[in-house]
Amino acid sequence: MKNQIFEREHQINYYECDANKQLTISMLVNVMMQVSGEQSHELGVGDEELAKKGLAWIVLQYAVDIKHIPTAHQKIKITTQALSYNKLFCYREFHVYDETGTLCVTAKSTFALLNFEKRKMVRIQEETVAPFQAPFSKKLVRTPKPEKVVEEQFTENEYRVRYLDIDTNLHVNNSKYLDWAIDTLDYDFLTTHKLTHLNIKFEKEVYYGNQINSQMSLFENEEGEIISAHRIMTGDVVNSEASMTWKKNGEESNR
Structure with a gap:
């Protein structure tokens, strides 16, 4: 069949x-x-x-x-x-x-x-x-696994998990991890670059009331593409890792 x-x-x-x-x-x-x-x-x-x-x-x-x-x-x-x-x-x-x-x-x-x-x-x-x-x-x-956050270079934002972040499985909805990750990139970058590839892996559930850190490091690969590596943490626990590939607006994607 x-x-x-x-x-x-x-x-x-x-x-x-x-x-x-x-x-x-x-x-x-x-x-x-x-x-x-x-x-x-x-x-x-x-x-x-x-x-x-x-x-x-x-x-x-x-x-x-x-x-x-x-x-x-x-x-x-x-x-x-x-x-x-x-x-x-x-x-x-x-x-x-x-x-x-x-x-x-x-x-x-x-x-x-x-x-x-x-x-x-x-x-x-x-x-x-x-x-x-x-x-x-x-x-x-x-x-393939997402790119790793560079320990000495990351920036981070902190969030508290709200009721509206939770879905019917009683944990944070997958899309919220992406919002937290994207939010570590600034306005000028996001309005002048386009996303061409996303790889995100979910490791541990996040629940209502948790305090999370969204961490990000940015680098350029050999092809001239900009890679943002992301990590969602609760305390010392890695809940999710992601990497995103970006190109400047107007550039063609090779993917």
């Missing part, structure tokens, strides 16, 4: 965009997660059904390549499909097309099942993934 491909259209609202009128990376992730959630629901294995078993999907990592970001009031199309799964992980791919039908974003993600009460990962259940028609593979898909 062939993997199920699912698609949805989305009208970009102005409140989903930044000062450049571009869809923010956190909202892009939210839209993609909404589409994958709708596919799960239509296949009868949505959040409500998983909750009856005391389970919930969690995302462990995203790798996102961006040719260009859609802007306010455009209508985009998002397609997604489950690629494969093994005993512990499920792998999913997303494509985002702008209103001309041009591919603008490609993303791959790694999911796992969480035992809601024990807050621990559990083995993937056959009946949960079967409707997606994705093949079982013993092979682990190894997404």
Whole structure:
């Protein structure tokens, strides 16, 4: 059987965009997660059904390549499909097309099942993934790790986790990590540069009331691309690491 491909259209609202009128990376992730959630629901294995078993999907990592970001009031199309799964992980791919039908974003993600009460990962259940028609593979898909923050060079911002940062899994929503990471970059940088690649890995959950530090260091690679390395910390615990690749506005992306 062939993997199920699912698609949805989305009208970009102005409140989903930044000062450049571009869809923010956190909202892009939210839209993609909404589409994958709708596919799960239509296949009868949505959040409500998983909750009856005391389970919930969690995302462990995203790798996102961006040719260009859609802007306010455009209508985009998002397609997604489950690629494969093994005993512990499920792998999913997303494509985002702008209103001309041009591919603008490609993303791959790694999911796992969480035992809601024990807050621990559990083995993937056959009946949960079967409707997606994705093949079982013993092979682990190894997404490269994000770049590391340079210890002697990072800057940091401090935040307290608010009620509205928490999602229905009772931990900080994935998109909030991206907001905290982006916020370490200044206004002039963000309005003169565009994001071309994101790699973010989630390590430990963050909960309501936690005090977190968002740390960032910036450097230029051999190709002349600017890399921002990010780390979200609670005390001495690393909760998430990410790296982002940037180019100045007007420069073409090689990805």
